[in-house]
Amino acid sequence: MIAGEVHVLDAYCPHLGANMAIGGVVRGNCLECPFHKWQFSGENGACTKVPYSSGSVPAAAVKKWICHEVNHFIFVWYHAEGDEPSWYIQSRKELEGGAWRFQGRTELLAACHIQVPFLSLYSMAPIRMTVRRYLTFLFPHSHAYIGVSYV
Numbered sequence: 246m247i248a249g250e251v252h253v254l255d256a257y258c259p260h261l262g263a264n265m266a267i268g269g270v271v272r273g274n275c276l277e278c279p280f281h282k283w284q285f286s287g288e289n290g291a292c293t294k295v296p297y298s299s300g301s302v303p304a305a306a307v308k309k310w311i312c313h314e315v316n317h318f319i320f321v322w323y324h325a326e327g328d329e330p331s332w333y334i335q336s337r338k339e340l341e342g343g344a345w346r347f348q349g350r351t352e353l354l355a356a357c358h359i360q361v362p363f364l365s366l367y368s369m370a371p372i373r374m375t376v377r378r379y380l381t382f383l384f385p386h387s388h389a390y391i392g393v394s395y396v
Protein backbone atom coordinates (compact mmCIF):
# COMPACT_ATOMS: atom_id res chain seq x y z
CA MET A 246 0.00 0.00 0.00
CA ILE A 247 1.28 3.48 -0.89
CA ALA A 248 0.78 6.21 1.72
CA GLY A 249 0.89 9.07 -0.78
CA GLU A 250 3.94 10.58 0.89
CA VAL A 251 7.14 11.42 -0.97
CA HIS A 252 10.36 9.74 0.18
CA VAL A 253 13.79 10.27 -1.35
CA LEU A 254 16.47 7.59 -0.98
CA ASP A 255 20.03 7.32 -2.27
CA ALA A 256 20.21 5.58 -5.62
CA TYR A 257 22.92 3.03 -4.84
CA CYS A 258 22.04 -0.25 -3.20
CA PRO A 259 24.08 -1.10 -0.09
CA HIS A 260 24.14 -4.79 -1.10
CA LEU A 261 26.29 -4.70 -4.22
CA GLY A 262 25.93 -1.13 -5.39
CA ALA A 263 23.32 -1.38 -8.13
CA ASN A 264 21.86 1.90 -9.30
CA MET A 265 18.25 1.65 -8.16
CA ALA A 266 17.37 4.73 -10.22
CA ILE A 267 17.65 2.46 -13.26
CA GLY A 268 15.17 -0.37 -12.97
CA GLY A 269 14.31 0.09 -9.30
CA VAL A 270 10.64 -0.37 -8.49
CA VAL A 271 8.46 1.14 -5.77
CA ARG A 272 6.62 -1.64 -3.92
CA GLY A 273 4.27 -0.24 -1.31
CA ASN A 274 6.37 2.13 0.78
CA CYS A 275 9.63 0.44 -0.24
CA LEU A 276 12.12 0.79 -3.06
CA GLU A 277 13.09 -2.55 -4.59
CA CYS A 278 16.56 -3.01 -6.08
CA PRO A 279 16.54 -4.36 -9.66
CA PHE A 280 19.47 -6.74 -9.07
CA HIS A 281 18.54 -9.08 -6.21
CA LYS A 282 15.17 -7.55 -5.18
CA TRP A 283 16.16 -6.36 -1.73
CA GLN A 284 13.64 -3.80 -0.50
CA PHE A 285 14.36 -0.58 1.41
CA SER A 286 11.84 1.34 3.45
CA GLY A 287 10.94 4.82 2.27
CA GLU A 288 10.40 5.76 5.92
CA ASN A 289 14.00 5.33 7.03
CA GLY A 290 15.96 3.58 4.25
CA ALA A 291 16.36 0.33 6.23
CA CYS A 292 16.37 -3.00 4.41
CA THR A 293 12.99 -4.58 5.08
CA LYS A 294 13.07 -7.63 2.84
CA VAL A 295 15.55 -10.00 1.26
CA PRO A 296 13.52 -12.30 -1.02
CA TYR A 297 15.67 -15.43 -0.64
CA SER A 298 15.86 -15.11 3.14
CA SER A 299 13.34 -15.19 5.95
CA GLY A 300 14.77 -12.04 7.51
CA SER A 301 16.00 -8.64 6.55
CA VAL A 302 19.31 -6.84 6.97
CA PRO A 303 18.45 -3.63 8.89
CA ALA A 304 22.10 -2.57 8.96
CA ALA A 305 22.10 -2.47 5.16
CA ALA A 306 20.34 0.87 4.92
CA VAL A 307 20.10 3.41 2.15
CA LYS A 308 20.48 7.07 3.05
CA LYS A 309 17.12 8.78 3.30
CA TRP A 310 17.13 12.41 2.22
CA ILE A 311 15.00 15.06 3.88
CA CYS A 312 12.47 16.26 1.34
CA HIS A 313 9.59 18.71 1.30
CA GLU A 314 6.72 18.73 -1.14
CA VAL A 315 5.23 22.19 -1.66
CA ASN A 316 3.84 24.28 -4.52
CA HIS A 317 3.78 21.18 -6.77
CA PHE A 318 7.54 20.73 -6.39
CA ILE A 319 9.61 18.29 -4.40
CA PHE A 320 12.61 19.88 -2.69
CA VAL A 321 15.46 17.80 -1.29
CA TRP A 322 17.51 19.22 1.55
CA TYR A 323 21.29 19.01 1.33
CA HIS A 324 23.75 20.33 3.89
CA ALA A 325 27.48 19.70 3.56
CA GLU A 326 27.74 18.78 7.26
CA GLY A 327 24.41 16.95 7.53
CA ASP A 328 22.56 19.62 9.50
CA GLU A 329 18.77 19.57 9.64
CA PRO A 330 16.86 22.15 7.59
CA SER A 331 16.79 25.55 9.26
CA TRP A 332 13.88 26.72 7.07
CA TYR A 333 11.27 25.42 4.66
CA ILE A 334 9.83 26.89 1.50
CA GLN A 335 6.43 28.38 2.21
CA SER A 336 3.31 27.21 0.42
CA ARG A 337 1.85 29.74 -2.03
CA LYS A 338 -1.88 29.48 -2.46
CA GLU A 339 -1.53 30.88 -6.02
CA LEU A 340 0.69 27.94 -6.99
CA GLU A 341 -1.12 25.29 -4.99
CA GLY A 342 -4.50 26.43 -6.35
CA GLY A 343 -3.32 26.78 -9.95
CA ALA A 344 -3.87 30.56 -10.28
CA TRP A 345 -0.20 30.92 -11.17
CA ARG A 346 1.08 28.55 -13.79
CA PHE A 347 4.10 28.10 -16.00
CA GLN A 348 3.97 30.50 -18.94
CA GLY A 349 7.29 29.90 -20.62
CA ARG A 350 10.97 30.46 -20.28
CA THR A 351 13.41 33.04 -21.56
CA GLU A 352 17.15 32.62 -21.85
CA LEU A 353 19.79 35.06 -22.92
CA LEU A 354 23.55 35.22 -23.07
CA ALA A 355 25.09 38.14 -21.22
CA ALA A 356 28.73 38.96 -21.69
CA CYS A 357 29.72 39.78 -18.12
CA HIS A 358 31.13 38.51 -14.86
CA ILE A 359 28.96 35.80 -13.28
CA GLN A 360 28.00 38.08 -10.35
CA VAL A 361 26.70 40.95 -12.46
CA PRO A 362 23.32 39.44 -13.46
CA PHE A 363 22.41 38.73 -9.87
CA LEU A 364 23.30 42.25 -8.82
CA SER A 365 21.58 44.10 -11.59
CA LEU A 366 19.30 41.97 -13.77
CA TYR A 367 16.39 41.65 -11.40
CA SER A 368 16.18 45.37 -10.85
CA MET A 369 16.13 45.85 -14.62
CA ALA A 370 13.69 43.08 -15.51
CA PRO A 371 11.38 45.27 -17.66
CA ILE A 372 14.24 46.25 -19.91
CA ARG A 373 15.88 42.85 -19.91
CA MET A 374 16.64 42.78 -23.61
CA THR A 375 18.78 45.89 -23.42
CA VAL A 376 20.82 44.43 -20.57
CA ARG A 377 22.94 42.39 -22.92
CA ARG A 378 24.17 45.44 -24.81
CA TYR A 379 24.86 47.25 -21.56
CA LEU A 380 26.80 44.34 -20.08
CA THR A 381 28.68 43.68 -23.31
CA PHE A 382 29.84 47.27 -23.22
CA LEU A 383 31.06 46.93 -19.63
CA PHE A 384 32.56 43.45 -19.85
CA PRO A 385 33.35 42.62 -23.48
CA HIS A 386 35.53 39.54 -22.81
CA SER A 387 33.53 37.47 -20.32
CA HIS A 388 30.23 35.58 -20.52
CA ALA A 389 27.48 34.47 -18.17
CA TYR A 390 24.41 32.47 -19.07
CA ILE A 391 21.12 33.66 -17.61
CA GLY A 392 17.90 31.71 -17.53
CA VAL A 393 14.66 33.29 -16.35
CA SER A 394 11.49 31.29 -15.80
CA TYR A 395 8.06 32.84 -15.49
CA VAL A 396 5.16 31.59 -13.46
Ligand code: FES
Nearest residue numbers: 258260261278281
Ligand atom coordinates in the same frame (compact mmCIF):
# COMPACT_ATOMS: atom_id res chain seq x y z
S1 FES B 1 22.62 -5.05 -5.56
FE1 FES B 1 20.75 -4.42 -4.77
S2 FES B 1 19.92 -6.22 -3.97
FE2 FES B 1 21.82 -6.84 -4.70
